[in-house]
Amino acid sequence: MAAFLEPHNLILVGIILMLLVFSSFFSSSETALTAASRVRMHAAEKDGDKRAVIVQRLMNVRERLLGGILLGNNLVNILASVLTTTLFTNVFGASATALAAATAVMTALILIFAEVLPKTYAISQPDKLALIVARPINLIIKLLGPVVLIVQVIVNGVLRVFGIDTNASAWTAADEIKGAVDLHLQEGGVAKRARDQIYGVLEIGELSIEEVMTHRRNIAMIDADAPPEQIIKEAIASGHSRIPVYREDTDNVIGVLHMKDLLKAVTKTNGSIEALDIKKVARDPWFVPETTSAVKQLRAFQQKREHFALVVDEYGSLMGVISLEDILEEIVGDIQDEYDEEIVGVKRMKTGAAVVRGDVAIRDLNRAMDWKLPDDEGPVTIAGLVIHESQTIPNSGQVFAYHGYRFEILAKQRNQISSLRVEKTFEPDMRSERD
Structure with a gap:
């Protein structure tokens, strides 16, 4: 004990404790600056906190940040270990026992007070601590810059040997x-x-209007040459406020009938329906290509102050209709009115499966059931997905398994899948259980 209290040994103890404080500082700074929220730092920067600017800059150079902190941390830890060994040698003599005791004590001190304790504190409030340590860490990174640069070159070179690109990031x-x-x-x-x-x-x-539109098979259309009484009945029965009007062929759309315009026209005729001229009542049709992006079409709706357009393919054939509501529903979900079904074309089963109409969009089914069927590219409808994966037109009763889901064909009309049962499963992909 007398040897321990000698002045030079007490000085060593003081230096070791100071180095442990530095080690704790580096450890907490590393955790705080890597766990800090970019969003909160950006908000603090907009509020005028200059420290947040430094934090943002440090977070943008993570390699230099980590390199500088780890370099400083290792320097103080190694120096503290060397001085602890010297202290124990002075007190207990140069022996294996002294070295083992120095190693055990220093390991415990570094683990508890220089690693676990500061990092636990830092992870509990990283944003607050990141702002506190920003300036001193920034200064240290500048001082150790040349050494850190050399370390980075060596590390990046070794990683490239193993084919690892440190600049690549799969996350947007x-x-x-x-x-x-x-x-x-x-x-x-x-x-x-x-x-x-x-x-x-x-x-x-990422969506085109082809993925959002209502397909022509599901839209109500009115023949311009039909009797006025029939036109009015069909318009009312459709339940829609805007209805395409065609002549001779459904691809030959000559206008769009708006229910408000129809009501005004009927009112002006004083109840004489026979005098109604549908060609004069219908508005000019607005045709848009199916490849138009949903965002571009949304802006076009806003600019033209229109809510409805007809979608055509490259040959000018009618593919479907797109409305402002269709696009907005992709953001806010289904906008239901008194004429809408709760979930159109999807019937939940108690088993967790769903009976689905073939023309239901994959995106809509995913939202309704909280599933993750692939909808990024390729087929738009659930029937299209099965046909695309199976590379065939399935028959009723056939069963397929793709992407962790099981598809059973329940009904088919001509060459179209009209109904199928879908459930989440862990089965491997399979073509069919019944040919």
């Missing part, structure tokens, strides 16, 4: 937002409907 900003939203959904901080709406905003730019 949208992916990060989706991941954060999904995490909060699991933790109960975000409702599923809110999650779907955020997804809709992020994904709307």
